[in-house]
Amino acid sequence: MKKLRYYLVAATMLLGAAQINAQVKKAPDYKKMGCATIEPTTTFAFDTTGKGRGLADNYYLWDNGKTIIVRIMNTGNSKYKELVKKYAKEWEKYANIKFQFVETGNSHVRVILTGNDGGGNYSRLGTQALNVPQNEHTLHLDTTSFVSPEYTYTAIVHEFGHAIGLMHEHMSPTSGIKWDKNRVYASYKLLQGWDKEMVDAQLFRKFNVSYTNGSKYDKLSIMHYPISRWETLDGYSVDWNYSISQGDKDLIGSLYPKKGNRINEVPRFTVSDFSKMDVENSVVKKGVSFYPSFTINTAGKEGRVYYLAIFTDENGNMFETKSENYKVFGAAGTSKTTVLAPGQKIEFNKGKHDMELFIPTSDIPENIRNKNVKAIFYVFLYDNDELKIVYSSTAVNCNMAR
Numbered sequence: 001m002k003k004l005r006y007y008l009v010a011a012t013m014l015l016g017a018a019q020i021n022a023q024v025k026k027a028p029d030y031k032k033m034g035c036a037t038i039e040p041t042t043t044f045a046f047d048t049t050g051k052g053r054g055l056a057d058n059y060y061l062w063d064n065g066k067t068i069i070v071r072i073m074n075t076g077n078s079k080y081k082e083l084v085k086k087y088a089k090e091w092e093k094y095a096n097i098k099f100q101f102v103e104t105g106n107s108h109v110r111v112i113l114t115g116n117d118g119g120g121n122y123s124r125l126g127t128q129a130l131n132v133p134q135n136e137h138t139l140h141l142d143t144t145s146f147v148s149p150e151y152t153y154t155a156i157v158h159e160f161g162h163a164i165g166l167m168h169e170h171m172s173p174t175s176g177i178k179w180d181k182n183r184v185y186a187s188y189k190l191l192q193g194w195d196k197e198m199v200d201a202q203l204f205r206k207f208n209v210s211y212t213n214g215s216k217y218d219k220l221s222i223m224h225y226p227i228s229r230w231e232t233l234d235g236y237s238v239d240w241n242y243s244i245s246q247g248d249k250d251l252i253g254s255l256y257p258k259k260g261n262r263i264n265e266v267p268r269f270t271v272s273d274f275s276k277m278d279v280e281n282s283v284v285k286k287g288v289s290f291y292p293s294f295t296i297n298t299a300g301k302e303g304r305v306y307y308l309a310i311f312t313d314e315n316g317n318m319f320e321t322k323s324e325n326y327k328v329f330g331a332a333g334t335s336k337t338t339v340l341a342p343g344q345k346i347e348f349n350k351g352k353h354d355m356e357l358f359i360p361t362s363d364i365p366e367n368i369r370n371k372n373v374k375a376i377f378y379v380f381l382y383d384n385d386e387l388k389i390v391y392s393s394t395a396v397n398c399n400m401a402r
């Protein structure tokens with residue numbers, strides 16, 4: 001069994017790197033302030049050429065000039081609602097984006113303000129928010145972490161930084177931070193229950209240096225966690241940053257320029273409107289056909305897309321396969337790829353079956369033939385040695401019994 005699900009789910013567990021500092025840092029209460037972005041982990045399949053983690057994920061940026069519609073889901077504390085609206089807009093000063101707050105209807109970003117539910121603060125990264133159903137939040141703020149005006153400002157601005165595509169500055173490939181990895185692993189295991197794989201995914205994951213967008217490592221970034229001396233081999237530490245730094249302003253201004261075009265443009269794909277995936281086991285065709293129903297939207301530049309259907313069990317574990325031709329991430333499944341130009345909106349399997357993912361019965365592992373299993377539909381984007389997840393569906397039943 002491959003642990004694909006583990007990675008995808010783990011990446012959504014959303015606990016912050018700062019949390020383990022709780023023992024050594026003074027107030028504010030760290031435990032409630034952890035923040036992690038939801039980012040896909042793709043290292044189970046492709047070994048990218050990355051040299052370290054960067055600052056912004058261009059694949060999940062919104063269009064330049066975008067008006068991002070935000071809804072605060074709570075009806076509760078109006079004081080905090082007003083602060084969220086006010087502080088989110090701090091980014092509008094430096095980026096060519098707008099936040100439009102609405103009370104009802106569909107939105108791109110949905111904020112939930114909670115009190116001490118242990119969830120911490122976190123946000124979906126940029127356009128990844130589009131994969132979240134309208135009845136679920138994409139940005140989580142724990143108001144019990146609002147222990148001071150400075151921190152409230154920082155927490156809100158930081159999370160909205162993620163919402164427009166900024167990543168954690170301390171993971172910059174040019175930071176040169178010499179993490180004391182063994183101590184960090186040990187602490188996370190003790191305090192978070194995270195294993196090494198999870199810590200690697202959330203803290204030490206490698207990204208391509210292009211993610212810096214040419215910017216220099218910025219110790220003063222509002223996207224930087226504080227770092228305690230004991231977390232590094234050379235005693236390097238970083239204090240709390242309570243304002244948008246000059247480096248932040250320069251970076252976000254280059255990602256969303258108020259004049260001219262974005263310099264470092266990449267293919268940017270999003271999936272909307274996934275409604276179902278029909279699965280047909282055909283004696284005539286001698287195989288299983290998947291018909292995912294969805295719309296793909298393309299922007300930025302031309303890029304290669306992969307559509308995948310992967311068999312899983314009830315728990316999301318994939319099945320190993322001996323097939324050479326129908327193997328996805330080493331597991332039983334099927335895929336299709338094509339190159340898409342930007343500026344398109346393409347519908348598949350809406351009303352009629354016009355896109356099929358097929359796997360011959362002979363290439364399905366014997367132990368799951370004629371069984372009730374599940375399948376997950378994925379969309380990935382491959383560009384410049386980067387494999388980026390665009391979409392993953394919930395597990396769909398595949399009754400393959402004949």
Ligand SMILES: [Zn+2]
Nearest residue numbers: 035036037158
């Ligand atoms: Zn964060």
